[in-house]
Amino acid sequence: xxxxxxxxxxxxxxxxxxxxxxxxxxxxxxxxxxxxxxxxxxxxxxxxxxxxxxxxxxxxxxxxxxxxxxxxxxxxxxxxxxxxxxxxxxxxxxxxxxxxxxxxxxxxxxxxxxxxxxxxxxxxxxxxxxxxxxxxxxxxxxxxxxxxxxxxxxxxxxxxxxxxxxxxxxxxxxxxxxxxxxxxxxxxxxxxxxxxxxxxxxxxxxxxxxxxxxxxxxxxxxxxxxxxxxxxxxxxxxxxxxxxxxxxxxxxxxxxxxxxxxxxxxxxxxxxxxxxxxxxxxxxxxxxxxxxxxxxxxxxxxxxxxxxxxxxxxxxxxxxxxxxxxxxxxxxxxxxxxxxxxxxxxxxxxxxxxxxxxxxxxxxxxxxxxxxxxxxxxxxxxxxxxxxxxxxxxxxxxxxxxxxxxxxxxxxxxxxxxxxxxxxxxxxxxxxxxxxxxxxxxxxxxxxxxxxxxxxxxxxxxxxxxxxxxxxxxxxxxxxxxxxxxxxxxxxxxxxxxxxxxxxxxxxxxxxxxxxxxxxxxxxxxxxxxxxxxxxxxxxxxxxxxxxxxxxxxxxxxxxxxxxxxxxxxxxxxxxxxxxxxxxxxxxxxxxxxxxxxxxxxxxxxxxxxxxxxxxxxxxxxxxxxxxxxxxxxxxxxxxxxxxxxxxxxxxxxxxxxxxxxxxxxxxxxxxxxxxxxxxxxxxxxxxxxxxxxxxxxxxxxxxxxxxxxxxxxxxxxxxxxxxxxxxxxxxxxxxxxxxxxxxxxxxxxxxxxxxxxxxxxxxxxxxxxxxxxxxxxxxxxxxxxxxxxxxxxxxxxxxxxxxxxxxxxxxxxxxxxxxxxxxxxxxxxxxxxxxxxxxxxx
Numbered sequence: 001x002x003x004x005x006x007x008x009x010x011x012x013x014x015x016x017x018x019x020x021x022x023x024x025x026x027x028x029x030x031x032x033x034x035x036x037x038x039x040x041x042x043x044x045x046x047x048x049x050x051x052x053x054x055x056x057x058x059x060x061x062x063x064x065x066x067x068x069x070x071x072x073x074x075x076x077x078x079x080x081x082x083x084x085x086x087x088x089x090x091x092x093x094x095x096x097x098x099x100x101x102x103x104x105x106x107x108x109x110x111x112x113x114x115x116x117x118x119x120x121x122x123x124x125x126x127x128x129x130x131x132x133x134x135x136x137x138x139x140x141x142x143x144x145x146x147x148x149x150x151x152x153x154x155x156x157x158x159x160x161x162x163x164x165x166x167x168x169x170x171x172x173x174x175x176x177x178x179x180x181x182x183x184x185x186x187x188x189x190x191x192x193x194x195x196x197x198x199x200x201x202x203x204x205x206x207x208x209x210x211x212x213x214x215x216x217x218x219x220x221x222x223x224x225x226x227x228x229x230x231x232x233x234x235x236x237x238x239x240x241x242x243x244x245x246x247x248x249x250x251x252x253x254x255x256x257x258x259x260x261x262x263x264x265x266x267x268x269x270x271x272x273x274x275x276x277x278x279x280x281x282x283x284x285x286x287x288x289x290x291x292x293x294x295x296x297x298x299x300x301x302x303x304x305x306x307x308x309x310x311x312x313x314x315x316x317x318x319x320x321x322x323x324x325x326x327x328x329x330x331x332x333x334x335x336x337x338x339x340x341x342x343x344x345x346x347x348x349x350x351x352x353x354x355x356x357x358x359x360x361x362x363x364x365x366x367x368x369x370x371x372x373x374x375x376x377x378x379x380x381x382x383x384x385x386x387x388x389x390x391x392x393x394x395x396x397x398x399x400x401x402x403x404x405x406x407x408x409x410x411x412x413x414x415x416x417x418x419x420x421x422x423x424x425x426x427x428x429x430x431x432x433x434x435x436x437x438x439x440x441x442x443x444x445x446x447x448x449x450x451x452x453x454x455x456x457x458x459x460x461x462x463x464x465x466x467x468x469x470x471x472x473x474x475x476x477x478x479x480x481x482x483x484x485x486x487x488x489x490x491x492x493x494x495x496x497x498x499x500x501x502x503x504x505x506x507x508x509x510x511x512x513x514x515x516x517x518x519x520x521x522x523x524x525x526x527x528x529x530x531x532x533x534x535x536x537x538x539x540x541x542x543x544x545x546x547x548x549x550x551x552x553x554x555x556x557x558x559x560x561x562x563x564x565x566x567x568x569x570x571x572x573x574x575x576x577x578x579x580x581x582x583x584x585x586x587x588x589x590x591x592x593x594x595x596x597x598x599x600x601x602x603x604x605x606x607x608x609x610x611x612x613x614x615x616x617x618x619x620x621x622x623x624x625x626x627x628x629x630x631x632x633x634x635x636x637x638x639x640x641x642x643x644x645x646x647x648x649x650x651x652x653x654x655x656x657x658x659x660x661x662x663x664x665x666x667x668x669x670x671x672x673x674x675x676x677x678x679x680x681x682x683x684x685x686x687x688x689x690x691x692x693x694x695x696x697x698x699x700x701x702x703x704x705x706x707x708x709x710x711x712x713x714x715x716x717x718x719x720x721x722x723x724x725x726x727x728x729x730x731x732x733x734x735x736x737x738x739x740x741x742x743x744x745x746x747x748x749x750x751x752x753x754x755x756x757x758x759x760x761x762x763x764x765x766x767x768x769x770x771x772x773x774x775x776x777x778x779x780x781x782x783x784x785x786x787x788x789x790x791x792x793x794x795x796x797x798x799x800x801x802x803x804x805x806x807x808x809x810x811x812x813x814x815x816x817x818x819x820x821x822x823x824x825x826x827x828x829x830x831x832x833x834x835x836x837x838x839x840x841x842x843x
Contacts, residue, residue: 032064041071052081059088066098078102086114093118093126100133107137124155135168144175149803152685163189171201177815179205196226203234217247221254236298239269248273264295285311331361339365340384343819363822370826375647376654379405385658385823397660404653411505412642413649415530417523419547420511422538423566423603425449428508430607430627432496436473437508438480447489448526451506454495462491500634503642512550531649532560532595532638539565539579539600543586555592558652560645562633563587563598568626569605576600595637601626647831655827662820679753680802686751687799694751695791699784701747702740709739710781729776736775736782741767748795755802762801766794 032047048065055061062085069078082099089095096114100107107115118130131154138147151169156162166189174182183205192198203219220238223231235251242248252261252270260266264287271280287295299311335342342365346358369384370376382405416424425437428451436459437449459476461469465488471479473494483489509526510519527533533554537547542565554561565583568576583598605625613619619627637645687694712735716728744767745760752759770790774782 029061029064032068036064036068036071041068044068045072045074056084057088059085059092062088063095070102075102090114093121093123093130097126097129097133100130100137104140106141107133112137119150119153128154128156132164132168135172139168139171139175142175144172147172147175161188161190163192167198167201170205174201174204177818193222194226196223196228196231199223199226200228200231200234203231207234207238214244214247217242217251221251225254233298236265236269240272242273264292265298268295268298281311285314331358332364335361335365336368339368340380343384346815359818362819366819366822366826370651370823370829372826372829372831375643376651376827378650378654381823382654385654385661385820397657397664400653401657404650404657412503412638412645413505413507413529413531414534414638415507415509415526415532416534416536417509417527418511418536419513419538419544422511422536424508424511424536426607427536427564427566427603427630428494428506430603430610431506431630432473432494432498433607433610433613434473435607435611436476436494437492438477447491447510448522449492449494449508451494451496451501451508453498453501453504455497456495457497458495460493460495461489462493463488464490500639503639513546527554527557527559530559531645532562534562534564536564536566537583539568539576540570542579542583548586548590551590551592555590558593560593560595560648562595562637564630565598565600566603568600569602569624596633599626599629599633601630606630644831651827655824658820658823658827662817662824676754676758680755680758680805683752683755683759684799684802687795687802689799691792691796691799694748694795695788698744698747698791699787702743702784705739705743706782706784709735712739713781732781733772733775736771737768740782741771744771758802758805759798762798763794766798770794 028047028051032044032051035041035047036044045065045068048061048068052058052061052065062081066078066081066085069081079099079102082095082102086092086095086099093114096111096118100111100115103111112134115130115133119127119134121127121130131150134150135147138144138150147168151165151172154165156165166185170182170185170189173179173185186201186205189198199219200223203216203223206213206216206219217238220231220234224235239248239251255261255266264283268280268284271277271283281299284295284299288299331342331346342361346361346365368377369381382401386401386405416427418424425439428437428449429435429439432451457473459471459473461471461476461479461483463469463483469479476492476494480489480492507526507530509523512520512523535547535551535554537543543551551561563583565579568579571579580598580600587594587598602625606619606627609619609625609627619625619631713732716731741764745763748763748767749756749759770787771782774786774790778786
């Protein structure tokens, strides 16, 4: 509570002593005031209270009693007396301000309404005090955006320091999640060691930036000792997160000195610090069920951080929580059922004391979209990523996101890559059991060759000029030889009826060392399109430096790789094991994610053996070509685990895009606003502050329209001796709308600048209703005098509506960056159920 001597003096001057003298109370009042000034506060309270029994409606007596009760520390009594005083002098703004300061926040609707009226006072001091009270109320209710708008109405000299105004600005920015801006503003505050509110702000800033640091502890302890109620909650969070034993001992000593060690919340905090989460949770839950709201809120916060949703569900129905806290608890329940709706909701709530809880709700909602034990809800997730921060990325990222949304995820995409002439195409031919793809001693695969499933075998050649060609497998080589040395071929698609291809798409690529830049570019394009990569290496010269560089680059992309050593038929029997051992040793040091251990084979021998068999026959395990290892790899990794590989690839690509979107959101400057937003802010402020002047200007501009309306209605006057007949009301309204409404809207939005569309959408319905009501209320045509008052009110209302539409760039950016960070974390988490070994029946 604050002293009210100024209030008492003002009311004493306003209400003379005549009434007091009439009741014989003037001497008693003087005695009470003298006792109060001498520090005998209990004597002053007794005298003022006794006098109030004789004069219960005297403002000066009630103000004296309130001041004496305040001096005695009887806050509740002082507030009760101030309530009686407000009933006697409801027009006195200083009384309502005193009530607001004594009540704390949030404010009673009656008090808040009185303070809003006080912000229109002619007294700058009253406007300032009332606005500060409203800011504090909004901060306590988690509405810092509205608090900032009240700050804009505080009278101040911009060139002169104003610590109270700056303090609240920093608090609002911090509550909105705009930490960097809040720190920048707080740095301009002069240090005030005895200001608990400033110490609490600095503690929150340091704690949010440095965690449980010594600097944050110093400020938090100071704020706590200076009586800031919210400092205890910050200290609790600090203790739980701290691993500095001397610092914790310091906090424990302060808590013991204040006699708070028996508090359930502090017992639970120290239990958590000791690692006994079960005891801490049980203590907090018991206290919450017993009606301890502070314990319930702390438990709610800690449960959110730990992800203990069973406790959250119990608290959601607890009467120990306020309705707003129960609403926050219900976020967890709804996040599991309607994750996207909750993400939209917390984007507007993530501020102040709700930030930690909203962050937990975001994590839970994202987990529903990206479950660790199943495939993600890709359609919903990608759409969400696309609109969570529109415009954050450049056009390239937008195209990548659109391509990812449109990707067919029914089949696994496998790129067969390697250097030139290692046998990639021969391997594809061996799988087909026919010499389909061209091979030779020069780089022939200068285009992408896709191997896909179809009921019948055929080939499709896409050309850069001219129509595509469709032909049998056997004619592919001859056709390609005629097509200008393959210069006009953009893509070759080989379709086969092999059943494994129902799950796969294989891509044969140009060699990395073919000596042509376009070949290498197409090879890298194939890598980026692939879900997994099969790297084919020559067993006679495996993992050369050039190969290792490419494999390391693939590893940086996060794409899993299977190493296959081809041409093992050129090695002696005793050399094969040593080469495989060498490759496996080197592969472990590449930093590349390997699907399985490398294996060797001879694609040429396998193709030769297959050509000697029927087309649909496969080689048996006795084959010397090593084909059995390839067949087992295809069966186990490519077919049975296709769902896992596809899911991993989707998560990898989506995580990369989310990181780029999140970085764009984090790097964007919250202060940067579009011209439309700036114009909207300017026009909304003008409507709210200059509504009467704007209405007068509009009515002056309506002169021609008013004259035209009068001419339209003139014939109706001759139909009735009393003027326009009553049954012509609809006609009058129609003509009034036709003549006045479009002109009024047009003149109004001319001052909105770049915000004309938003101004028009807000003004049209209000002006429509205004004209209808005015035209229907009188049988005479509209006049400026009849429109002035309602038009002024309508313009003020439009200003309020437009003020609510002003985007808060900082809050939106921070919320988007945090959500995208949660998306990345969930996408990068390992899959569990899909990691299980495949069932034999699925092969």
